[in-house]
Amino acid sequence: MHTWTLILLLLAVMALAYHLGMKRAITRVGGLKQINHLHSLPAYYGVYAALWAGIPALLLLGLWLGFQDHFITALVTAQLPPDLVAAQSAGQIDLILNDIKNLATGNIVSATVTPEIQAAATQFARFEELSTQAQWLAVLALALGGASFAWSRTEPQMRARNRVESVFLVIMVIFSSLAILTTLGIVLSVLFESLRFFELVSPLEFFFGTNWSPQIALRADQVGATGAFGAIPLFTGTLMVSLIAMVVAVPIGLMSAIYLSEYASRSVRAIAKPIIEVLAGIPTVVYGFFAALTVAPVIRELGAAVGLEVASESALAAGLVMGVMIIPFISSLADDVINAVPQALRDGSYALGATQSETIRLVVIPAALPGIVGGILLAVSRAIGETMIVVMAAGMAANLTANPLDSVTTVTVQIVTLLTGDQEFDSAKTLAAFALGLTLFVVTLALNVLALSIVRKYREQYE
Amino acid sequence: MNNTPSPPPASDAPRRTIDIVNASLKRRYARERRFRRLGAFAVALGLSFVVLLFTDIVSKGYTAFAQTYIQLPLNLSAEVIDPSGSREPATLAAANYTKLIRDALRQQFPDLTERQALRRLYALVSVGAGDLVREQVLAEPALIGTTPELWVLADDDIDMLVKGNIDRTAAPEDRRVSDETIGWVTQLEQQGRVAKRFNTIFLTHGTSREPELAGIAGALMGSFYTLLLTLLLSFPIGVGAALYLEEFAPKNRWTDLIEVNINNLAAVPSIVFGLLGLAVFIGFFGIPRSTPLVAALVMTIMTLPTIIIASRVALKSVPPSIREAALGVGASALQTQFHHVLPLALPGMLTGAIIGMARALGESAPLLMIGMIAFIVDIPSGFTDSATVLPVQIFLWADSPERAFVERTSAAIIVLLAFLFLMNLAAVLLRRKFERRW
16 A cells, blocks of 8 residues: 555645646746747646656656565575575575565464574565665655756746657657567567476477376375476367367358358348357356356266267367357458458359359359458467366366367466466476467467468458 | 259250250259358357357356345343443454354254254354354344344355255255255245345355355455556557557558557467466566456556557547648647547547456456465455456356355356446447547
């Protein structure tokens, strides 16, 4: 709550600076009557002052909050008694630090509290308090300093509007560069962790191994002591679920797009299209629940009725429901591209005596094919990256199987499973999740780039 | 056409094209009808999936809005609850209300004396029933000294039994409730002491291990804080980015790169954003996990592409004449945008923002990565409290084995869908109200 109060206070200072800056500009020019001698409107002088008050102080606050923890932790670590630190691995030191932090904030700690740790915790709390006080002082001083600097610079001739506008422009450039920063952040964070993973497990084993049991031995003589990180079963599982989904979604989505854009009356289209698109707006966790509690039991009973053995977490249930989820993607994308096919092509076909279905099958669809393929590729990338449905309805066991009634696991399921337990950050198990994430990111990115370029080429063709 | 039928039986008359066409017409028309019917069938299938999904969820979940209570005469004697007679909240809170409920239950079945049987009898009411009675007494101290007929929360198994989700006629080993318990419940029902009342606990409590005590208030507040912060962050950033890219950016490699990036980010699997949040926000910046703050940061990054794309479309729809007129009377480029273009484009941008928020409300996969699946009973009261969000709560409840959690999960889904419906409705209304044709 401390920080929020400070931010509110900062906003108050900014408002004050705005008011004073505006006043100052008016008095400097000689009252409201002389206001036409100002370079800019008075409000710009106010904004100028407010920006000087707010931006440096906010930047400082951001930096402070970002690095305070690192800084204090380093300080406390440096002061830990050497015999406590010596002969401990990095992970154990992290544990001790964690205990110290928990102790300082009054939480429950894992180990027994020794006097050294108690002392360190007191130290930690003291540093934290000091840091907060210094932070308040520095931020507010900077805000007031900035405001008074702007106040002293306020002259009737100062080009306040241009300065304010250039600041806004810079802010907008930064905002639009966030997209690049995000991509960079994804690539770097996932890449670094993956590289560390590939130091422990060779990429060859990861991409071509057929045995997946990501566990770390607690004792050296444990059964199955070494974990196996062969991701092939995950890839095949993902492919199978996605394939089932596409088998459901492509025919239904494509046919309904054709019907709605070519056959249906205006009123039918106006009702049916939004209703089908409701399917795209339903949260995936709802589909997961539906798959696990409604579809899977039905499939199991159907299987039992015809004498087939169906796993309770079969790939079929997850795939079917995922297919339902993807129907609107395909239908609305296909709808767009079918509508983009010029009417002249249809008219030409009708003039040669073709029926409507012949026109659609032999003229419209081939003309729209690149766009449709692009849409399907987008849908595939969506299916591969879908998480909740498979987490809830597909299994955990990595089976290398081609039987859709068996339980399979997928890349996303394993990422979730590996990262939601209480794991330390450095074990091969956790890092494996990042390697899987990198694979997922690269594959979906490639599919998207391919699909988007196909769709764009197709659009240019008819524009 | 290329599906020309085989020629009709040879005759001496020369074969004319029209004969070939006429001969094939019947088949071609049949094919036309088949194709058309196939299309209609696909549409019907799509529609029926929607209907099936909604009826399944609603039929499973609507019962959770009622909850079984047992009416018991509780002897709230002053000697037991408030021996000192001070009516101090601390004293009132310290009294053993569970014992009072147990005494009242025993009165209903006076011939039970064996300890094991009594323990089974006590299991009729929820383990949290005492706390609820305590709240009631604290709110209404006048009850002390009387013996009011109070409605006491029943256990989830009894709730399921009363709602008919546990079959009373099934073999005893197939159901969770014994014949003995069913006998007691039937007896209480005949006395009119069992009733289903509106389930306020579901809407006002945080989660719990006991289904009858579990509510969605904590998750709702978590979702609220997360969405609020997401909106505060992503809307200004999205609008600023769209404004720059659409109106100011020079056409060069850098802006091309940004555009390609935004389009690709819109299609990156959401779970990857969770990995980013885990590695960067939690791992590097040390933001506490499981908080609405870190969730909002991840959600902001996730919804930004949606908002930027929608905002650019809205900006594109403002005609150039507006810009030219403003520039013509001497407005600067920024004044033109902020005073004239932006207000006209704002409804479209808001529509995009609402749709982005609706997506963020339903999203759960990246939040699993950043610790939102912790079991948190308390209702969060700020951006840095540990919290969970509604979809993640649904995920957690769906994993619980108790039968009563199935209906609660469905009910939580109904609430989630209702919110999504309202948000989408708002977007549609906004678009309709402010839609302008230039």
